[in-house]
Amino acid sequence: MQMLACNSWPLQSHVGLTFFLGRRELLSSLCSNYAPINDAVSSHPITLKRTYQDGSKLVSEVMRYSIPSTTRRMLLTSFFLYLGYHPSRSAQALGDPSVTVKEVTPAVLPSGPLFPNEERIVQLFENNTYSVVNIFDVTLRPQLNVTGVVEIPEGNGSGVVWDGQGHIVTNYHVIGNALSRNPGPGQVVARVNVLASEGIQKNFEGKLIGADRAKDLAVLKVDAPEDLLRPIKVGQSASLRVGQQCLAIGNPFGFDHTLTAGVVSGLNRDIFSQTGVTISGGVQTDAAINPGNSGGPLLDSKGNLIGINTAIFTQTGTSAGVGFAIPSSTVLKIVPQLIQFGKVARAGLNVDIAPDLVANQLNVRNGALILLIPGNSLAAKAGLLPTTRGFAGNIILGDIIVAVDNKPVKSKAELYKVLDDYNVGDKVILKIQRGSESLELPILLEEKNS
Known part of the structure; x- marks a missing residue:
């Protein structure tokens, strides 16, 4: 139980008066309004039959005869703390009175012009900061932790203004939580803050245009006025x-x-x-x-x-x-395809390539081994052969792709990496290993099945 402190001293020193005080009232009369202390004493009333000349003797006598020793010590401690820290008592002044504030204040030097390299970086920032936006996944909210620091959800990130039509480029994973709910084109998946020239951030709804998980890119669109949008300049x-x-x-x-x-x-x-x-x-x-x-x-x-x-x-x-x-x-x-089609069309062979573990078990250490080829694919028409089984049940290895346009291919991952540089409809020359033969076959790349 707590009690509040006060500044008053209600006891009166009239000779011949009889006091009926409870210990709670006594404690309330002695403490201040500033610091709570635990009430460790009983509230049963006590009777004072003696008369006193002043209130200080009354307090002393009551504490001596009517309050247990442990409580007296607690009360005395609170009483002297009250006297020592009462606001009316000023702290002892420190410092050196022989000096003035002006004498101990150093001269402030002018900053002067920036160095050329500093000025260049400042200009780069000022010219490009308006092309950068803040993006907040609409399914996440900042949280205030016990230390008072705002914890930013992982889905909060940045983006760049791509053009004057309001297209914003960001990472797929920045809005990944919203994308996991399979939103449709035009659905709001984020809040986008765009910095205006006066330094105020203006908030807009970020509508989904397209996303490509394979390259961790996504495109949003905001309905912002064109004069607010400052597209980023793209380099090589x-x-x-x-x-x-x-x-x-x-x-x-x-x-x-x-x-x-x-x-x-x-x-x-x-x-x-x-x-x-x-x-x-x-x-x-x-x-x-x-x-x-x-x-x-x-x-x-x-x-x-x-x-x-x-x-x-x-x-x-x-x-x-x-x-x-x-x-x-x-x-x-990637971005122009996302804006136009909402997805990315990737070039590929549309054949099944053996995983590295399977290829190693079949003693293929270099190249990409073809397992299956759809009958109606361009690869089948080009003459590529899949892996098959002989009459005796033995495995007959299919073609092994070892190069694309003279770019070496050592594994399945390297084949996909090389083909990633091409577009649908491009013609490439495959160098393949067929048994003991080394062949070169031309083939047109088609859209890779998702």
Whole structure:
């Protein structure tokens, strides 16, 4: 049980008066309004038959005869704390009175102009930050933890303005939770904050246009006025060199429009995306990329888009200096198809390739072994042969693809990686191993079955 403190002293010192006080009333009369203390005493009334000249003797006598010793100690402690920390008592002044505030205030120097490299980075940020948007999955909500810090859901990230029609490019996994519910085209899957020139973020509904899980890319559309949209400028990732400077703008941990800088640390990396697929040709950077940067741009020193930030290699969940971006060459290939068709048409052979484990069991160590070929496929018309069984039940190996247009193929994964650079209808030359023969067959690529 708690009791509140007060500033009053209600006891009166009139000679000859008889007091009937409860211990609760006595304690209430002695404590202040500021600090609660535990009521550890009984509330039964006590009778004082003696007369006193002043209230202080009364308090002392009551505490001596009528209150248990443990409670007296508690009460005395509270009483002296009240006297020592009462607001009316001022603390002892510290400091040096022989000096003035002006004397101990250092001179403030003007900042002066920025160095050329600083000015260039500032301009790059100011020119491109309006092309970066914040994206919030509509199925997720920020949560306030016990420390008062807002925890940003994993589905919150960044995106870039692709054109003046309101198309926004981001990662598939940024809106993955909403996409797992199989929304239809035009359905709202995210909230998109677009930065206006006056520094105010304006909120719009992000409607789904298309998504490609294999490349971890998605396209949304917002109904925003064209003068608010500032499309990103797209550069060539094919001409990147390790060591050149790059910058990332995004929404890490919910801190919108954050700039980080670094260099291109590596090229043609395999990115193990959060969608569970491997993306080839990734750009590695040491620019800090954290949760929330996903979907944001990686820019070169001219401010051109060279990649979409998508993943980090870390054991802590935060940046360890190893970040990855989907190259702009891949983005340029995927995004227009998503805008036009809502999906991506991939070129392929439409044949069944043996998994690496099966190929190894059949003693195929190099190349992609063909298991099955549909009878009506272009591969069958081109003359490719599948794996079959002989009359005695023995396995007769089919054709083994060892190169595509003189690009070596050592496994199933490498075949798909090579074919990913082609479009439906392209003609390629397959180098195959058929028994002891080495052959070259021309073939037209068709749309890969999903």
